[in-house]
Amino acid sequence: MYKNTKFDAIIIGGSYAGLSAAMTLGRSLRNVLVIDSGKPCNAQTPHTHNLITLDGETPASIIDKAKQQVLKYETIQFFNGHVTEVKGSNKLFQVYTTSGQKYECSKLLFATGINDISPEIPGYTECWGISVLHCPYCHGYEVRNSDIGILGNGEFGFELCKMLFNWSKKITLYTNGKSELSKAQHSKLESHNIEIIEKEVQSLRHVNGQLEELVFIDQSTHKSNALFVRTNFIQHCDIPEKLGCKLTESGYIFIVDSQRTSVEGIYVAGDNSSIYRAVGSAMADGTKAAAYINKALNEESF
Numbered sequence: 001m002y003k004n005t006k007f008d009a010i011i012i013g014g015s016y017a018g019l020s021a022a023m024t025l026g027r028s029l030r031n032v033l034v035i036d037s038g039k040p041c042n043a044q045t046p047h048t049h050n051l052i053t054l055d056g057e058t059p060a061s062i063i064d065k066a067k068q069q070v071l072k073y074e075t076i077q078f079f080n081g082h083v084t085e086v087k088g089s090n091k092l093f094q095v096y097t098t099s100g101q102k103y104e105c106s107k108l109l110f111a112t113g114i115n116d117i118s119p120e121i122p123g124y125t126e127c128w129g130i131s132v133l134h135c136p137y138c139h140g141y142e143v144r145n146s147d148i149g150i151l152g153n154g155e156f157g158f159e160l161c162k163m164l165f166n167w168s169k170k171i172t173l174y175t176n177g178k179s180e181l182s183k184a185q186h187s188k189l190e191s192h193n194i195e196i197i198e199k200e201v202q203s204l205r206h207v208n209g210q211l212e213e214l215v216f217i218d219q220s221t222h223k224s225n226a227l228f229v230r231t232n233f234i235q236h237c238d239i240p241e242k243l244g245c246k247l248t249e250s251g252y253i254f255i256v257d258s259q260r261t262s263v264e265g266i267y268v269a270g271d272n273s274s275i276y277r278a279v280g281s282a283m284a285d286g287t288k289a290a291a292y293i294n295k296a297l298n299e300e301s302f
Contacts (some may be wrong), residue, residue, distance in 0.1 A: 005101075005102065005103050005104060006031075006103070006104045006105070007030075007031045007032055007033045007103065007104070007105040007106075008025070008030040008031045008032065008105065008106055008107065008297055009025055009030060009031075009032050009033075009105055009106065009107040009108070009109060009290075009293055009297075010032070010033045010034075010035065010093070010095050010103060010105040010107075010108055010109070011025075011032060011033070011034045011035070011109045011111060012035050012036075012083050012095070012108070012109070012110050012111065012112055012237065012239075013035075013036060013109075013110060013111035013112040013113060013237075013270070014034045014035070014036025014063075014067070014078065014111075015036070015040045015063060015111065015113065015270070015282070016062075016063075016066070016270065016279050016282040016283050016286065017111035017269040017270030017271075017282040017283065017285050017286035017289075018034055018036065018109070018111035018269070018270070018286060019034070019063070019066040019067060019070050019286070020066075020269075020282070020283040020284075020285075020286030020287050020290070021109055021111060021269055021286035021287065021289050021290035021293075022034050022070045022073075022076050022286075022290070023066075023069065023070050023073065023076075023287075023290075024286070024287050024290035024291060024294070025075075025076070025290045025293065025294060026070065026073030026075055026076040027073065028290070028294045029075060030075060030293075030294060030297065031075045032075060032076045032077070033076075033077050033078075033079060033103055033105070034070075034076065034077070034078045034079070035079045035081055035082075035083055035095070035097065035103075036078070036079075036080060036081075037080075037081065037082040038080060039236075040059060040063070040113070042059045042129055043059065043060075043129075044128060044129040044130060044209070045059055045129035045130070046058065046129075046130060047059075047142075048062055048138075048279055049138050049139065049141065049142065050137050050138050050278060050279075050280065051278075051279050051280050052280075059279075062279070079097070079101070081097045081098060081099055081101070082097060082098045083095055083096065083097055083237070083239065084096050084097060084098050085239070086108065086239050086242075086243060088104075089263075089264070089265065090106075090107075090263075090264040090265030090266075091106050091265065091300070092104060092105075092106065093105050093106075093107075093108050093265065095108075106265070106297060106300075107265050107266075107267065107293045107296065107297065108265060108266045108267065109266075109267045109268070109269060109286075109289055109290070109293060110237060110239070110240050110253070110266070110267070110268045110269075110272060111268070111269045111270045111272070111282075111285075111286060111289075112235070112236045112237035112240075112270075112272050113236045113270055113271040113272055114233040114234065114235055114236055114251075114271045114272055115233060115234050115235070115236045116128070116134075116231040116232075116233050117231060117232040117233055117234065118231065119231075121201055121202070121203060121204060122202075122203040122204070123203050123204030123205065123206050123211075124204055126204075126206060126208075126209050127204055127206050127209050127210070127211050127227070128209075129209075130209035130210060131143075131206065131209060131210050131211035131225065131226050131227065132204070132211065132226075132227045132229055133226055133227065133228050133229070134228070134229060134230065134231065134277060135277055135278060136160075136163055136164055136167060136228065137278060138277075138278055138279075139226070140164065140166075140167040141167070143167070143168070143225055143226040144167045144168060145167075145168050145169075145170070146168060146170065146225040146226065147168075147170050147172070147223050147224050147225045147226075148164055148167065148168045148170065148171050148172070148224065148225065148226050148227075148228065149171075149172050149173075149174055149211075149214065149222075149224035149226065149227040149228070150164065150171065150172070150173050150174065150227070150228050150229075151174050151176060151201070151227055151228070151229045152173065152174075152175070152228075152229065152230060153175040153176065153177070153179065153180045153181070154180035154181060155185075156230055157173050157175060157180075157181070158173075158181060158185045158188075158189065160228060160230075161173055161189055161192075161194050164228060165192060165194070169192075169193070171192075171194045171195075172194070172195045172196075172197060172222065172224065173189065173194060173195070173196045173197070174197050174199075174201060174214060174222075174227075175196065175197070175198050176199075176200055176201050177198065177200050178198055179196060179198050181196070197216075197222060199216035199217065199218060199220065200216060200217045201214055201215070201216060201217075202215045202216055202217045202219075203215045204227070205221070211224055211225060211226060211227055212224075214227070233251065234251065235247075235251065235253070235272055236272065237272070240253055240261065240263075240266065240268065240272075241253075243263055243266060244262065244263050245261040245262055245263050245266060245268075246261070246262040250275070252272065252273050252274065252275070253268045253272050253273040254273075255268065255273055258288070258289075258292040259273075259285060259288055259289035259292055260292065265296075267289045267292065267293055268285075268289065269282070269285035269286045269288070269289040270282040270285050270286065273285070
């Protein structure tokens with residue numbers, strides 16, 4: 001049983017953003033509880049990149065090291081579990097877990113991330129995070145100068161082709177059906193020798209998550225070493241919305257200012273509120289949110 005059940009802040013989500021926030025609050029001498037269910041969105045990704053001092057490390061090893069460092073601060077506690085409900089309002093929230101615990105806090109930070117919705121394409125899920133990729137800055141260097149595919153259409157497909165052209169000149173745009181490119185976009189891609197394939201994708205052929213080729217409904221195939229995509233998503237945790245936190249049109253939790261949601265006392269950090277899906281940006285969000293939480297606590301008690 002924990003030393004106490006009442007905290008200055010409770011952080012729901014113990015990955016990069018949540019642990020970064022915990023460290024900042026711990027160093028501010030705040031009593032903090034981190035609650036995490038152990039389901040990070042990048043669990044299948046073999047290596048983390050574009051993160052100075054930790055470039056190439058596995059996501060799990062970074063989290064393990066972060067937890068060890070965070071828990072050295074005596075005012076921080078960690079609970080492995082799942083939050084089912086939150087009640088209350090600013091200065092007094094009640095947090096309930098599946099195992100029956102109840103905790104109270106003055107401020108809440110949701111660092112709960114998002115759930116990607118995979119298309120119903122056999123092989124896609126197995127390749128996700130390994131060779132089906134979401135971020136050129138996180139993964140582009142590892143597949144540089146190889147056969148890169150882009151699963152997209154219209155404006156998104158065109159813009160991603162433009163971006164990835166810096167990493168490889170062997171790019172294919174798979175529109176997965178009739179192209180929605182404008183004539184000007186089509187001509188621009190052709191001028192850079194970017195092939196456009198409008199066939200519907202049936203499956204991804206791979207070996208242990210490493211993509212080899214796309215298979216189309218007419219059973220023809222096309223080689224690709226990596227496939228960049230933009231997935232649809234839902235919030236990993238719907239509690240903020242139930243508490244009245246507004247969402248953006250894109251489905252992210254809306255930030256009023258300073259990582260604060262539209263509900264007083266509730267803050268967010270990481271993928272649940274930002275289009276920038278990189279470990280470094282999640283850490284930065286966590287640090288920033290914690291600083292503003294500490295500031296709010298100071299202003300209320302001074």
